[in-house]
Amino acid sequence: MIAPTPDILTYRYELHAKLANDPDGQALARARWADDCAAWVRECLWTFDPRESPAFLPFAPFPRQQEYLDWITERFDNAEQGIAEKTRDMGLTYCACAWALHRWLYFDGFKATFVSRKLELVDRIGDMDTIFEKLRFMRGKIPEYLLPRGFDPRVHDGRGKLINPENGSSITGEGGANAGRGGRSSIYFIDEAAYLDHPDKVEPAISANSDCRIYISTPNGPDRLFYSKRHSGKFSVFTFHWRDDPRKSEDWYTRKKDEMDPVDFAREVEIDYSESQEDTLIPMRWVRAAVGLDLPPGPEIVCGLDVAELGSSKNAIAVCRSPVVVSLDRWSGMNTTQTAHRAKEITEGVRASQLRFDATGIGAGVRGTLESLEEDPTFEVVPIYAGASPSPVYYDNKAAKDKFTNLRAEMWWELRRRFQRTWEHVEGGVKHDPSDMISIPNRENLIQQLTQPKFRFTEGGKIRLESKDQMRTRGISSPDEGDALAMGMTSAFSGWGSADVAFGGEVSGGGADRLTAGGDFW
Template sequence: MLASPRLKPATANLSLPAKREYLALLEQRARLKREKAERERIEAEAGGWKAEIAKCAADPLYWFDRHVWTYDPRLVGKPGGAYVPFKLWPKQREFITWLKARVDGNEEGLCEKSRDTGVTYLCAGFALWAWLFVPGFKTTFGSRKVDYVDKKDNPDSIFAKLRIMLRRLPPQMLPEGFVWTQHDNYMRISNPATGAVISGEGGEDMGRGGRSSLYVVDEAAFVPNAETVEKALSGNTDVVIWVSSVNGMGNLFARKRHSILKPRQIFRLHWRDDPRKTQEWADAKQASFSDPTTWASEYDIDYSASVEGICIPAIWVESAKRLAALEPRLSPSNQGVTGLDVGAGKSKSVAVTRRGPVVAKPQSRGDPDTTETAHWGLAIAKADGAAFLNFDAPGVGAGVASTLKHNQVAGLTVSAVNTGLPPTERRWPDGRTSEEMFGNSKAEVWWLCRTALQRTHEHVAFIEGRPGGVEHSVSDLLALPSGDKDSDTLCLQLSLVKWEKNEKGKIVIEQKKALARRGIASPDYADALMLTFVDTKPAYSLDNV
């Protein structure tokens, strides 16, 4: 085979000036090609960032998922370091959605929280999202001390958290014209492109600094003279978000939580919502406190932790909420009891069905029409498979009774109950009768519920192998529902009511007037559950109403 002739270079026969001109032309073509490729890359990148920024502006959760970092000093020296992507847990995602709904609805909100659940970071992150993407939006943070709001180089202050997140954003996401030394100041970060601002205030001056789109009061339960702050905030914005761990009942935060705000305005973030925390972690953390009320208030969100005489401790309620997941032998009885607490005026009517140890999700209605309430209660009892329907007879309950008399349901015994009547002849384990122990039927049924929840707490501790655990018969326990607004309201109300002894030395339950003086609304959900513990007698017959 003959070898292929060697190709001659294109410049082989060119003169030196022509060769130089030809090579220059080639270099120019290469440069133009490189410049074109670079322009296309920049345009593609710019288009990509334009689309990315549009997605972030439309959805704060999308922005959190892709661009937000947080700081945890406990991770210093460990793989990955102390700065980590902010991976929201499901309940934190719900919080961001809830917070945006308060802003969009132009209404007040309250978040009760366990310590170390990241709520301050969540609020700061939402404020930064609005600062980036909502022109003219102004978020103000307030706390009882200015150092809690902004103290540079202190990662525990709110503005330090803002700066941690802001400094780790992609450069393409920073506002046009933003200069750190010019636009990041003490208790003020401004967006030169949109006019959005994040500002801060502290102490009794909170709320007096102009107007805001959103105002976050941090650790609100600990703010002194909170009523004065509230008055100032009334002229600042409609969207005030009160954020705090709890500090008993004697403060504005607690009153707003229990008597003023509507369920949609309230958010709860408990340590159990954190997928990183286990019961073992909780036991070790709780054991580290010398005062048990510290754990109860700061982590278990127990408003009654430091209140003497609470009938049902919140920690017992928490155990009852977990019982169903821990006890496989738990099952509802065949015959259930529905308790119907009839509301008057603005108060809700609430129905709760208990089938042995299992409490169904409560249901409520705000319509004051007693005829419709009667039919509604009957329908719930029937749907829940109840054999008995107990309703409170005094007051507005009399209107329900007249309807129930003429609308009997086969297989359902309806009883009008007056818990102000004397207790039954029940004998308790210590040998005493209910008549000897209690001032009225109301105290007796609350004590029956209290006893069931105490046994539940001991049984759960037994299952989990914790100190104080005692195994009980499953039929003596009480499993409470949770995870929805009505169920959570029931669980909360159970641990707010106090007991005491009257002048005869008998146990009585705190009356509604006394609860109101403590800033607590009528515990309608708890009262509905208590009606399921009433042993109906001929005295409770509809014929006697």
């Protein structure tokens, strides 16, 4: 949508003021609008954007949006599927709603169904981010003389359902596992299709109910129904890139690139499938750039301990003065009691303020030993639970729990961002705060381990780190030094004691309402 001009507002006001008391003019206008969806949208519909002032805007589709409306019509007329890939925030959902509302108003027996991964994303009263609230807003702004005869919102507008009593047309909404259970439809719109939770269940159901299906989404990595359809070569693809939007400029692009995580930026702005398919968490070139880098060490010393599992893995401890990794040590052949005492000796020897370790599984033995010492150690004992929920930290106004599947993924992702900033600084001269980068010793085992874990995006768009068991199926042992480093370097626990970071349960401790990460994490 383009910001309204006085000409647009004046034209609309004069047009509908004239038609309000002119039945013959209304009939002519209806006939014209029935044949021209874009004209009807341009002259009759409104949108809502709380970021604008005023928030209520005439729906003035720009050229690429008009092409999208025509593209939907072509898919519908040919009874075929279509793939709409997009930069985020391009107005495609509003366009799809407008197209469906046009058919609902002017064509007998039409039925459109909107699908999303949860019904709450399709319809929730009062939430303008949902599809049906957009439909209701647009329907509520249509001139009264255009509404269907007999239409009563109390009767014909329910949750996930909009009925035209005059011509029998309807618009319905479905979500999650219930998608496809609402019977046959003239057309299906699958919104954010790459993020469906169960595409293997949704696709057969909706395939049986309609030949025309429009899949709309930003990329979300490989192994997705949307990805396979997009690259199959079997379906018409409509690409809606940010450069097609007259509201977005090079300054906007540069600002987003600076603000966003590179993988999110690649997916949501550049529609870059190659980047979103990248499954190596930390590329080797990033790690090499950090070896021996001259950075000022921070004032606080923290130790991260990875406790050895059964088999060939070893215990590892990383001594960190963020952003500098001071040293690493590994050992085997010790039980958890011996490991706890050795870790205590190292931590006290370097005068560290904290010893962080994964207390899950075998690590519980280390916790038990440290908590039963006759004399309190000189450092904080910080047991963490890497497989539990992410930290309470917010990154760019988004909770960690909405970005990561667990705490281990969050810690490793922060490592990734440190190495990426370091590489950008070393190779490209990009200025980053030294505290947001990293310097590591020239230790080949560590270098190799840091590049071994892979990651992927879940159906809901969260970041999932490859588990140690999954790595073993590829013949790769546990990245003990890497895990120790991730625990020692993460900023998620800064200023938090052991009671505060027991993320396996409720967050405790004062000031736990909201922590905000520093730097340009996202």
